[in-house]
Amino acid sequence: MNLTDLNKVALAMVTAGKGILAADESTGTIKKRFDAISVESTEQSRRDYREMLFRSGEAMAKYISGVILYDETIWQNAKDGTPLVKLIEQAGAIPGIKVDEGTQALPNCPGELVTVGLDKLAERLKKYYERGARFAKWRAVIDIGRGTAGGGTVGRDIPTMTAIHVNAHALARYAALCQAAQIVPIVEPEVLMDGDHDIERCYEVTQHVLNNTFQELRIQRVALEGMILKPNMAIAGKKSAKQASVEEVAEKTIRLLKSCVPAAVPGIAFLSGGQSDEQATAHLDAMNRIGGLPWRLTFSYGRALQAAPQKAWSGKAENVAAGQRAFIHRARMNSLATKGEWKADLEKKAA
Ligand code: 13P
Numbered sequence: 335m336n337l338t339d340l341n342k343v344a345l346a347m348v349t350a351g352k353g354i355l356a357a358d359e360s361t362g363t364i365k366k367r368f369d370a371i372s373v374e375s376t377e378q379s380r381r382d383y384r385e386m387l388f389r390s391g392e393a394m395a396k397y398i399s400g401v402i403l404y405d406e407t408i409w410q411n412a413k414d415g416t417p418l419v420k421l422i423e424q425a426g427a428i429p430g431i432k433v434d435e436g437t438q439a440l441p442n443c444p445g446e447l448v449t450v451g452l453d454k455l456a457e458r459l460k461k462y463y464e465r466g467a468r469f470a471k472w473r474a475v476i477d478i479g480r481g482t483a484g485g486g487t488v489g490r491d492i493p494t495m496t497a498i499h500v501n502a503h504a505l506a507r508y509a510a511l512c513q514a515a516q517i518v519p520i521v522e523p524e525v526l527m528d529g530d531h532d533i534e535r536c537y538e539v540t541q542h543v544l545n546n547t548f549q550e551l552r553i554q555r556v557a558l559e560g561m562i563l564k565p566n567m568a569i570a571g572k573k574s575a576k577q578a579s580v581e582e583v584a585e586k587t588i589r590l591l592k593s594c595v596p597a598a599v600p601g602i603a604f605l606s607g608g609q610s611d612e613q614a615t616a617h618l619d620a621m622n623r624i625g626g627l628p629w630r631l632t633f634s635y636g637r638a639l640q641a642a643p644q645k646a647w648s649g650k651a652e653n654v655a656a657g658q659r660a661f662i663h664r665a666r667m668n669s670l671a672t673k674g675e676w677k678a679d680l681e682k683k684a685a
Pocket residue numbers: 356473522605606607608634635636637638
């Protein structure tokens with residue numbers, strides 16, 4: 335492992351004014367997104383859509399540091415035969431790859447999941463590196479709610495310590511394998527915002543999850559200087575009647591990260607997790623206004639960057655320019671947020 339080079343890539347991923355485009359939806363997930371805009375999901379439509387994003391000149395050159403790809407995409411070529419990975423590199427961004435293979439039910443923990451994909455990961459990483467990937471992603475999913483652990487309706491709340499522990503262990507196994515393959519791991523322990531819990535409960539669960547994750551990373555000797563953390567924000571569940579203000583989300587998220595994330599980590603790139611486009615931008619902006627942090631704070635958004643371009647495109651070749659404009663706009667808004675320079679009225683002017 336060459337830690338100096340890993341650190342250089344990690345720093346480039348969180349460079350000021352830039353963030354990561356998470357375009358790594360699995361075939362099942364992208365089908366759901368395409369269903370919502372009435373587009374048939376085929377190998378070609380998925381390619382056309384992603385090619386549209388990667389050819390959004392201004393967004394890719396000025397606001398996007400790296401792109402997370404799905405296995406299918408990393409091997410695909412653009413319509414003119416250029417590998418999509420090359421389009422990303424030519425735009426000045428770094429190609430990355432999602433390497434987890436999704437989730438499975440966790441035995442003995444009803445309702446909870448463990449992320450899988452460690453088998454043969456070392457060999458897969460080698461092939462991805464040869465294709466141009468310089469960073470990778472692995473997402474663990476932690477749900478908050480009323481569990482039925484033990485069966486029946488009396489069960490314990492989730493997450494259980496079991497789910498937190500096995501997922502943290504797998505994240506660290508993945509991260510160590512990535513670094514051995516000279517690939518920067520994005521470590522993503524996502525606490526979902528799907529429930530009706532308040533921000534305090536999210537804070538408490540995320541704290542357990544992050545503490546466990548960093549403990550496992552230390553045990554497995556992962557070099558913190560050569561990784562990026564991709565966490566959720568401290569935020570109320572979508573179904574909670576008690577939604578927190580932008581300032582409260584920012585203040586609590588910063589407090590939480592300061593207490594759990596070592597300063598040796600070069601950067602933190604948030605997931606959007608189902609927040610609206612504008613919310614995700616406003617929260618990132620408010621955090622960067624607080625300032626004085628040991629790590630760079632940026633975005634690694636999927637839905638919050640792509641919902642608008644997907645809608646504008648709607649699968650029609652004549653809408654490609656409109657789709658690209660929508661993507662450039664969201665990327666620019668989030669770029670401003672990485673510097674604490676976003677303003678709500680910039681959204682209205684664009685509308
Ligand atoms: P969202 O921003 O849509 O949560 O996706 C980011 C991601 O990569 C989840 O793994």
